[in-house]
Amino acid sequence: MNSNIVLAVFVSAIAFGTPLVLAGLGELLAERSGVLNLGVEGMMLMGAVSAFCVSQKMHGSTAVVLLLAVLASMVAGAAMALIHAFLSITIRVNQIVSGLAITIFAGLIGLSSYLGQVWNIGGVAGHHQFNGIDLFGLQNLPIVGPLIFNQDAFVYASWVLVIAVFYYLYRTRPGLYLRAVGENPSAADAMGINVTAYRYAHTLVGGALAGLGGAYFTLALAPIWTDGLTAGDGWIAIALVIFAFWRPDLLVLGAYLFGVFSALGPTLQTRGITVLPSEFYSALPFLMTVIALAAASTSWANRRVGTPASLGIPYTREEG
Amino acid sequence: MTGPLRVERRLDTPKWLKLAVPLVSILLAAIIVGILLAATGHNPFSTYHQMYSASVTADGALTATFVYATPMLFTGLCAAFAFRMRTWNIGGEGQLYMGAVGASATGLVLGDWPRPLLIIAMVLGGAFAGMLWATIPALLRAYLRTNEILTSLMLNYVAGFFMYYLIYDSSSYWRDLTTPGASVFPTGKTLVANAAWPGITIGTFTLPMGFILGVGLAVGLLVLIRSTRYGFEMRVMGDSPQAANYSGIRTKRKIVSVMAISGGIAGIAGSSQIGDFGHVLDPRGLEQAQYGYTGIVVAALALYNPLAVVLVSLLIGGLTNAGFALEGPSFPTGLVGTMEGIILFTVLGGEILARYRIGLRHRAVAPAAVGTGASS
Numbered sequence: 269m270n271s272n273i274v275l276a277v278f279v280s281a282i283a284f285g286t287p288l289v290l291a292g293l294g295e296l297l298a299e300r301s302g303v304l305n306l307g308v309e310g311m312m313l314m315g316a317v318s319a320f321c322v323s324q325k326m327h328g329s330t331a332v333v334l335l336l337a338v339l340a341s342m343v344a345g346a347a348m349a350l351i352h353a354f355l356s357i358t359i360r361v362n363q364i365v366s367g368l369a370i371t372i373f374a375g376l377i378g379l380s381s382y383l384g385q386v387w388n389i390g391g392v393a394g395h396h397q398f399n400g401i402d403l404f405g406l407q408n409l410p411i412v413g414p415l416i417f418n419q420d421a422f423v424y425a426s427w428v429l430v431i432a433v434f435y436y437l438y439r440t441r442p443g444l445y446l447r448a449v450g451e452n453p454s455a456a457d458a459m460g461i462n463v464t465a466y467r468y469a470h471t472l473v474g475g476a477l478a479g480l481g482g483a484y485f486t487l488a489l490a491p492i493w494t495d496g497l498t499a500g501d502g503w504i505a506i507a508l509v510i511f512a513f514w515r516p517d518l519l520v521l522g523a524y525l526f527g528v529f530s531a532l533g534p535t536l537q538t539r540g541i542t543v544l545p546s547e548f549y550s551a552l553p554f555l556m557t558v559i560a561l562a563a564a565s566t567s568w569a570n571r572r573v574g575t576p577a578s579l580g581i582p583y584t585r586e587e588g
Numbered sequence: 589m590t591g592p593l594r595v596e597r598r599l600d601t602p603k604w605l606k607l608a609v610p611l612v613s614i615l616l617a618a619i620i621v622g623i624l625l626a627a628t629g630h631n632p633f634s635t636y637h638q639m640y641s642a643s644v645t646a647d648g649a650l651t652a653t654f655v656y657a658t659p660m661l662f663t664g665l666c667a668a669f670a671f672r673m674r675t676w677n678i679g680g681e682g683q684l685y686m687g688a689v690g691a692s693a694t695g696l697v698l699g700d701w702p703r704p705l706l707i708i709a710m711v712l713g714g715a716f717a718g719m720l721w722a723t724i725p726a727l728l729r730a731y732l733r734t735n736e737i738l739t740s741l742m743l744n745y746v747a748g749f750f751m752y753y754l755i756y757d758s759s760s761y762w763r764d765l766t767t768p769g770a771s772v773f774p775t776g777k778t779l780v781a782n783a784a785w786p787g788i789t790i791g792t793f794t795l796p797m798g799f800i801l802g803v804g805l806a807v808g809l810l811v812l813i814r815s816t817r818y819g820f821e822m823r824v825m826g827d828s829p830q831a832a833n834y835s836g837i838r839t840k841r842k843i844v845s846v847m848a849i850s851g852g853i854a855g856i857a858g859s860s861q862i863g864d865f866g867h868v869l870d871p872r873g874l875e876q877a878q879y880g881y882t883g884i885v886v887a888a889l890a891l892y893n894p895l896a897v898v899l900v901s902l903l904i905g906g907l908t909n910a911g912f913a914l915e916g917p918s919f920p921t922g923l924v925g926t927m928e929g930i931i932l933f934t935v936l937g938g939e940i941l942a943r944y945r946i947g948l949r950h951r952a953v954a955p956a957a958v959g960t961g962a963s964s
Contacts, residue, residue, distance in 0.1 A: 306737070351933065359944075361936045364676055364737065365888050369936065372885055373929020377878060382922030386628050495922070500745050507738045547753040554742040558724075561742075565734040 277528060277535045279414050282423060283489060285527025287312065287481035287498070289426045291505035292512070292519045293433050294345075294477025299509055300437065301470040302450045302578040303356060306367025308478045309502025310374030311348045315341035315479025317380045320486035320493045321387045323394045333396045338483055345479020346472045348374050353471040357464060360582040376496035384493050394491035398422050422488050429477075433516045446470060450576030453583040463583050478502065500554065507557045511564035514574040522560075529553040598943055605942050613938035617931040624926070630918060642913035643906035651794045652913070655865060657905025659684065661802035662857030663883025664890065664897040669809055670850035672892045673826040677847055679725060679740030680854040681880025682747030683718035685871075687858025689751060690717025692762060692776065692869040695783040695862060703782045710783060711801070711859050718855015719848045721747060726847030730840040736847070744880065751871040762869050776869035785863035798860030802901075805853065806894040813894070822846060854880060882908070885928045889935050904928065 291308050298305045305311075319341035326333045348370055355366040374380050384390050398420035400407070407418035437443040448456040449466045457463050485497055504526055512518035533549025536542070622632035643653045663680040670677035677683075694713030698706055724743060728734035754760040756774045764770055764777045785797040813819035825832040825842055832839055857879060866873065886904050890896035911924035 355933065355936060359937055359940045361940055365936060368678070368884055369888070369929055369932040372881060372925055372932065375925060377921055378925030378929055379922060382628075382920050382926050385917075385920035385922060500742075503738065503741055507735075507742070510735060510738070545753055545757045547749040547757055551746045551749040554745040557742045558728075558739045558746075561739055562728050562732055562734050565728070565732040 273535065273539065273541075275411060275414065277531045280531040280535055281524055281527030282415065282419065283527070284530040285524040286423050286426050286488075287484045287501050288505050288508060288523035288526055289430065289481075289520050290484065291478045291481035291502060292508045292523055293426075293429055293516060294474035294481070295506050295509045296474075296512075296514060296516060296519060297433065297446075297470045297477070298349075298474035299579055300446050300450045300514060300576055301467045302453060302576055302581065302583070303353070303467050303471045303474075304363045304367065304580040305349065305352055305370075305471060305474055305478075306364060306506065307348055307352050307370025307374070307475075308505055309498060309500070310371040310378065310380070311345040311475050311478035312482030312485075312498045312502045312505075313376070313380035313496065314344040314348055314374045314383075315482030316486045316497060317384050317387075317389070317482075317493060318344035318479070319483035320394055320491075321383070321389050323396045323487060323491075324389050324392065325387070330396045334398065334487065337396070337487055338480065341479040341483035342476035343479070345482065346476040349472045349475020349478075352475070353468050356582065357467050357471070360584075363580050363582070371502070381495040384495060389493050390495075391492075394486065394493075396487075397491050398488040420488050422484050427520075430516050430520045437516065447576075450578055453578050454585070457583070457585060467583070478505075481505070504553060504557055507561055510575075511560045513564070514576065526553050526556070529556050609938040609942040610935060613934040614931060616938075617927070617934040620930050620934070621927050624930075635919070638914055638919075639907070639910035643910040646913075648792060649909070649913070651792070653902065653906045653909045654794070654796055654799055655905075656908045656912075657901045658796050658798040658802060658860055658864060659857045659877070659879040660882050660886050660905050660908075661799060661806070661898060661901040662860065663854050663880050664886030664901050665802065665806055665809060665883075665894055666850045666854035666857070666880075667884045667887035668890060668892040668894055668897050669813075669853065670846055671887055672813060673822045673842070673846050674829075675729070675843055675846055675850075676737040677722060677725070677740050677850045678737050678884065679722060679743050679851065679880075680857075680883045681878065682740070682744035683721050683851040683854035684858045684861070684880045685744075685747040685751050685874055686721040687714035687718040687855030688861050688866075688869055688874060689754065689762070689858070690714045690855065691859035691862045692779065695779040696761070696777055699780040699783065701782075706783055707785055707797075707863065710785075710863050711856055714855040714857075714859025714862070715852040716855065718858060719852040722847045722851020722854070723844065726844045726851075729847070730843040740847075748871070748875055751869070751874070755869060755871050779862065779867045783863065784867055785860070787864070796860070796864040798856075798864040801856070801860070803898055805856075806898050809894040854883070857883075882928070885932060888932055891939065 291312055295305055295308055319337040322337035322340045323333055326336060352366055352370050355361040355369075356363040372378060400418045400420055401424070403417040403419070403424070407413045409417065437447065445456065445461045446466055448459070449461060449463050453463045481501070482498060486493055508519055508522045508526065512522045529552045532552065533546060536549070537546060618636070622636075625632040625635055641649065643649055663684060666680045666683065667677065691710045691714035694710050695706065698709050701709065721743060722740070725734075725736045725739040728739055729736035754762045755776050759765060762776050764775050787797055788795040788800070813822060821832065821837045821842060824835065825837060825839060829839065858874075861874060862869065882904060886897055886900045889904070890900040907927060908924055911919065911921060915921055
């Protein structure tokens with residue numbers, strides 16, 4: 269019984285952690301290029317609402333509709349990121365303010381809510397959903413079956429993405445250039461790397477991944493759209509990047525750890541275990557984020573920290 | 589290779605530009621929103637007319653606009669004050685909640701005090717609670733260099749859940765357990781009539797006491813920033829933290845005190861919600877209003893100038909008022925945030941335009957472009 273609860277928590281931790289993995293990877297790439305994107309929450313919501321609209325309004329086979337829904341979420345996220353990129357890279361608006369503006373523009377009482385109402389998709393369940401796949405026919409194995417071999421395509425895609433981003437960052441030339449742009453843009457520029465292009469590209473990819481993370485809510489977690497349904501996950505994703513020290517491998521661990529914090533309340537509640545008030549469990553991921561951020565900024569951690577040196581600073585070439 | 593646009597800092601901004609840019613920015617935002625409205629099947633002209641009527645000319649519209657503007661004035665000042673020093677207190681939302689918790693506790697405990705003292709106590713109770721809540725991210729920022737944007741924001745959610753716990757999930761002091769049906773429809777205890785803040789009523793228009801307090805606070809903050817040593821040090825820290833360090837400013841204490849003051853101001857927004865308007869702690873209402881986050885919009889649009897915050901809070905208050913008054917199929921709530929966002933984009937972009945000269949990059953700026961391929 270007890271091990272069942274533990275397993276149930278871990279299984280739903282993967283579900284709750286997946287949007288964090290996706291949005292976190294996106295933020296990681298943007299920050300590695302030196303662009304701080306505080307618009308993640310808004311981008312996730314835009315992804316969620318766009319994906320849900322497609323899954324509800326399109327007719328066709330589930331695979332095609334879901335593919336289009338996923339694409340729609342990425343386009344929506346990237347479109348928001350394009351605004352952020354233009355404001356913060358090209359005309360050098362303060363990145364913090366620009367990112368907050370994106371979240372207000374697209375967020376809870378913004379465009380995502382407006383579109384949800386215009387498209388009239390609230391309150392009706394979606395028609396197409398990602399479901400668990402019985403990978404290699406191993407889903408009935410004890411423990412690892414439900415954890416690893418019975419996830420949906422989204423989760424497997426996120427695992428592939430983590431490996432891809434890791435490989436890209438540390439084993440490819442563009443990845444090396446990306447890190448150079450984030451650490452020392454003028455040196456990178458002198459090497460002939462197009463700083464602006466790198467920053468734009470990674471901010472856009474970051475936005476697309478945030479949109480994808482949002483799509484996970486409406487395409488896999490629950491087939492329903494409500495205003496502001498990401499409920500702060502975008503912000504936790506940004507925090508994750510910091511205490512994962514800008515590394516994709518640590519990021520995925522952190523995301524599932526926070527998945528556990530999010531999964532704890534609902535899992536215990538459905539089993540009728542109410543030791544602490546439900547508000548405590550709801551607040552837990554946010555409290556733990558504060559604690560983790562504080563821990564990551566102690567002097568012990570600071571020695572190994574990997575903050576990109578140019579993070580948040582617009583690049584201006586010193587010209588004649 | 590910085591793209592086809594060339595951006596140069598202006599040595600000084602002409603006066604006409606300082607005035608023209610915000611006006612043109614807002615006009616541009618109105619045009620963009622108009623296009624969005626037209627694209628989604630609304631007539632922009634009639635929508636704008638309705639909004640104007642709902643926030644200014646209709647019966648009681650102006651009073652309602654001030655009801656929304658009052659909390660935004662405080663949360664706008666909260667953000668503007670901290671942002672001026674580049675200390676990013678995004679926690680106005682949670683500090684407002686805690687302020688409301690503090691002010692309602694004060695109002696409930698001291699209910700038999702004489703009215704003026706009771707009202708002062710409520711203002712201070714809210715300010716103190718908001719201040720304490722802001723001190724958490726402030727201390728972490730000052731002594732561990734923990735990112736205050738994220739910690740202050742996370743604490744908004746924590747404060748929100750705490751407020752829900754007080755009213756919906758516990759037998760706390762704030763919750764009304766006596767009325768019939770209190771266990772089915774949980775509400776907070778209503779404050780005594782003496783705890784209601786007096787407004788100034790002129791005909792059908794009522795000016796809330798909180799708004800007057802906020803204007804006074806804005807003037808005070810302006811003086812503090814412009815003409816005191818404290819404000820000078822703030823500006824130095826905002827413009828160059830290193831210079832501040834070298835010149836012997838106690839930067840850590842400064843961060844804590846600025847964040848605490850900022851949180852205290854947001855706390856008074858909570859006091860005003862209890863004293864001016866609600867007279868009861870209403871978690872759901874406070875959370876749906878999102879006044880704390882809107883304060884960031886107000887501060888950014890006011891370019892962190894406290895006096896400009898007063899004007900902008902009325903503009904955004906009017907917009908929000910119109911949003912709620914017209915709420916329905918033809919005017920979804922999401923439109924308010926969308927409009928705020930678009931105004932922010934154009935004003936932020938416009939402000940840069942005023943400070944920088946933007947031109948097309950010429951192909952012939954040779955030396956810098958050597959070896960960078962197609963730069964234009």
